[in-house]
Amino acid sequence: xxxxxxxxxxxxxxxxxxxxxxxxxxxxxxxxxxxxxxxxxxxxxxxxxxxxxxxxxxxxxxxxxxxxxxxxxxxxxxxxxxxxxxxxxxxxxxxxxxxxxxxxxxxxxxxxxxxxxxxxxxxxxxxxxxxxxxxxxxxxxxxxxxxxxxxxxxxxxxxxxxxxxxxxxxxxxxxxxxxxxxxxxxxxxxxxxxxxxxxxxxxxxxxxxxxxxxxxxxxxxxxxxxxxxxxxxxxxxxxxxxxxxxxxxxxxxxxxxxxxxxxxxxxxxxxxxxx
Amino acid sequence: xxxxxxxxxxxxxxxxxxxxxxxxxxxxxxxxxxxxxxxxxxxxxxxxxxxxxxxxxxxxxxxxxxxxxxxxxxxxxxxxxxxxxxxxxxxxxxxxxxxxxxxxxxxxxxxxxxxxxxxxxxxxxxxxxxxxxxxxxxxxxxxxxxxxxxxxxxxxxxxxxxxxxxxxxxxxxxxxxxxxxxxxxxxxxxxxxxxxxxxxxxxxxxxxxxxxxxxxxxxxxxxxxxxxxxxxxxxxxxxxxxxxxxxxxxxxxxxxxxxxxxxxxxxxxxxxxxxxxxxxxxxxxxxxxxxxxxxxxxxxxxxxxxxxxxxxxxxxxxxxxxxxxxxxxxxxxxxxxxxxxxxxxxxxxxxxxxxxxxxxxxxxxxxxxxxxxxxxxxxxxxxxxxxxxxxxxxxxxxxxx
Numbered sequence: 218x219x220x221x222x223x224x225x226x227x228x229x230x231x232x233x234x235x236x237x238x239x240x241x242x243x244x245x246x247x248x249x250x251x252x253x254x255x256x257x258x259x260x261x262x263x264x265x266x267x268x269x270x271x272x273x274x275x276x277x278x279x280x281x282x283x284x285x286x287x288x289x290x291x292x293x294x295x296x297x298x299x300x301x302x303x304x305x306x307x308x309x310x311x312x313x314x315x316x317x318x319x320x321x322x323x324x325x326x327x328x329x330x331x332x333x334x335x336x337x338x339x340x341x342x343x344x345x346x347x348x349x350x351x352x353x354x355x356x357x358x359x360x361x362x363x364x365x366x367x368x369x370x371x372x373x374x375x376x377x378x379x380x381x382x383x384x385x386x387x388x389x390x391x392x393x394x395x396x397x398x399x400x401x402x403x404x405x406x407x408x409x410x411x412x413x414x415x416x417x418x419x420x421x422x423x424x425x426x427x428x429x430x431x432x433x434x435x436x437x438x439x440x441x442x443x444x445x446x447x448x449x450x451x452x453x454x455x456x457x458x459x460x461x462x463x464x465x466x467x468x469x470x471x472x473x474x475x476x477x478x479x480x481x482x483x484x485x486x487x488x489x490x491x492x
Numbered sequence: 493x494x495x496x497x498x499x500x501x502x503x504x505x506x507x508x509x510x511x512x513x514x515x516x517x518x519x520x521x522x523x524x525x526x527x528x529x530x531x532x533x534x535x536x537x538x539x540x541x542x543x544x545x546x547x548x549x550x551x552x553x554x555x556x557x558x559x560x561x562x563x564x565x566x567x568x569x570x571x572x573x574x575x576x577x578x579x580x581x582x583x584x585x586x587x588x589x590x591x592x593x594x595x596x597x598x599x600x601x602x603x604x605x606x607x608x609x610x611x612x613x614x615x616x617x618x619x620x621x622x623x624x625x626x627x628x629x630x631x632x633x634x635x636x637x638x639x640x641x642x643x644x645x646x647x648x649x650x651x652x653x654x655x656x657x658x659x660x661x662x663x664x665x666x667x668x669x670x671x672x673x674x675x676x677x678x679x680x681x682x683x684x685x686x687x688x689x690x691x692x693x694x695x696x697x698x699x700x701x702x703x704x705x706x707x708x709x710x711x712x713x714x715x716x717x718x719x720x721x722x723x724x725x726x727x728x729x730x731x732x733x734x735x736x737x738x739x740x741x742x743x744x745x746x747x748x749x750x751x752x753x754x755x756x757x758x759x760x761x762x763x764x765x766x767x768x769x770x771x772x773x774x775x776x777x778x779x780x781x782x783x784x785x786x787x788x789x790x791x792x793x794x795x796x797x798x799x800x801x802x803x804x805x806x807x808x809x810x811x812x813x814x815x816x817x818x819x820x821x822x823x824x825x826x827x828x829x830x831x832x833x834x835x836x837x838x839x840x841x842x843x844x845x846x847x848x849x850x851x852x853x854x855x856x857x858x859x860x861x862x863x864x865x866x867x868x869x870x871x872x873x874x875x876x877x878x879x880x881x882x883x884x885x886x887x888x889x890x891x892x893x
Contacts (some may be wrong), residue, residue: 322599322617322620323599324599324600325599325603325614325617328599328600328603328604328614328679329603329614329615331679331683332603332604332607332614332679335678335679339682340534340535340536340681340682340685340686341534341682341686342682343679343682343683343686344683344686345683345686345687345688347679347680347686348680348684348687348881349687349751349752349881349882350751351600352596352597352600352642352644352881353596353641353642354596354642354643354644354880354881354882354884355751355882357643357882358746358751358882358884359751359882361746361748361882361883362747362748362749362750362751362883364748365748366746366748367745367746367747367760367763368745368746369643369650369744369745369746369884369886370643370746370882370883370884371642371643371646371647371650371882371884372596372641372642372643373639373640373641374623374639374640374641375596375598375599375623375640375642376598376599376620376622376623376640377620377621377622377623378622378623378626382638382639382640382641385637385639386639386641386654388661389654389657389658389661390654390657392657392660392661393657395767409617409618411615412614412615
């Protein structure tokens with residue numbers, strides 16, 4: 218734990234970018250965002266990603282692996298693969314990481330379908346895949362299985378505040394200093410789907426996703442994650458779309474968002490002095 | 493920095509407060525019954541640990557409380573009674589209180605409950621502004637950081653571990669942490685039933701949940717959970733709070749094998765237990781009681797035996813092991829929290845809650861069981877295993893305060 222002053226001082230020395238998350242309380246936690254990736258996919262593109270979410274050297278993901286997966290899970294695995302690919306990791310390097318997944322309004326489509334089938338067919342109309350693949354543990358569990366990651370894995374929120382909660386959880390886990398890395402994946406739609414409608418009928422809807430590789434210490438630093446006491450600034454609400462766009466335009470970036478009930482998140486480009 | 497548990501709020505088929513649940517656990521009194529709050533004739537499993545109604549907490553109008561979704565009722569009950577139990581019911585305006593809850597079926601159960609009542613909230617996501625943990629924080633007038641998480645049945649152990657971290661980081665002075673779900677709904681019962689995970693011993697509800705027994709045929713769903721008040725031990729002592737136990741340590745890992753079936757390789761779960769013991773600086777020989785995850789599925793109980801046998805080695809014949817799911821049913825996301833409560837009971841009463849319905853112990857699970865009746869035992873350290881869908885393995889060590 219570092220105090221705010223030392224947090225910013227350390228950023229100036231070493232970081233190309235900073236990402237700071239505030240929370241109520243006295244401590245500041247500093248972590249590295251070592252690699253990241255973003256994704257924006259239409260429903261039609263998600264259908265393609267379901268068969269081929271991406272390629273990572275040393276990993277074999279069968280075309281049917283995501284057959285029963287919720288669409289958030291498809292996007293999450295695809296963006297996770299991109300982040301890992303950027304890092305040129307050997308498979309053995311991430312086997313002991315943790316996986317955290319924060320999907321917004323997870324499982325709504327599947328639940329609507331299940332409710333309709335239950336009304337029409339009764340208990341036998343409910344898929345046995347409903348619980349394993351459409352409950353909150355499913356996104357992180359699927360990534361863990363796909364990439365043989367054997368650290369802790371769990372889902373965060375699944376509701377409207379998933380994105381904010383994700384950073385609180387990740388920082389709490391980083392504070393232990395027990396894991397060599399954490400793969401944090403955020404997913405959500407830019408506008409919510411209409412359950413039961415085909416992708417063709419909803420061409421304007423996109424799934425946004427971001428994957429961050431977080432470490433407490435790291436050699437190659439592009440971003441830093443900090444958690445520090447709440448301040449009283451008022452910023453725009455945090456959205457996944459804005460976060461994704463910020464990451465994609467990171468060279469000229471200085472942006473801050475409020476996280477309701479938590480504090481604020483800041484993303485800032487700095488001069489590279491330590492690389 | 494040592495963190496202790498100073499308050500407990502809970503609800504399950506066994507009762508709606510710590511004392512009643514403790515009494516029923518030690519009496520081995522099953523909470524399983526035939527499900528009657530919705531039609532079950534075409535469900536393969538028709539029994540469960542049902543909560544008939546959640547009591548209305550002090551200060552709430554019963555007619556207003558009754559309008560809340562059931563998961564909101566349960567979490568509000570657990571949170572408010574936990575704070576009161578910790579002596580923090582009043583005069584806590586200057587205290588930074590966080591809330592971490594394991595809950596997986598929040599949205600599914602709310603949408604389903606609403607849909608069965610002819611509503612269509614599932615098609616109106618713009619109505620959903622807050623998660624249950626945030627709604628509950630507002631009702632309890634606590635304003636610290638709050639999150640919900642799910643590792644399925646292992647969720648409660650993660651919640652307690654994360655709360656310990658937040659306390660150590662200085663983010664909160666007090667943290668509510670636990671897990672709760674009200675998932676005994678028509679669709680989830682059908683989902684688990686069609687997975688062939690549930691017992692079909694519908695004619696003998698109270699005999700149906702039988703972990704480690706040769707005649708087990710699946711688990712029995714239950715609902716509810718528990719919420720604990722966590723705070724620094726020095727702070728608890730300063731305000732003369734009763735400390736139920738100290739959080740000794742936790743460990744977690746993933747099988748990375750299958751979303752439902754436990755791995756044939758016991759190493760990941762062994763690692764979770766060993767990490768927990770190392771975190772607590774406890775040797776296997778110091779563990780006085782293991783509350784097993786054992787749900788009563790043919791595959792899962794044997795897999796856990798292999799884990800325990802490896803962790804305890806020759807000591808496996810000495811350490812008492814029981815599964816309180818035989819009494820409570822499997823509370824799903826709420827399970828780990830309820831089993832942490834069972835460990836508190838063992839520490840407080842110096843007695844081991846039994847595995848009921850253990851009439852014919854499975855020879856493939858040769859453990860030192862606590863069959864059918866509670867046993868007096870010197871308990872200073874407990875280990876609670878909780879494994880979950882998605883391949884999660886967790887272990888929580890509690891130590892006498």
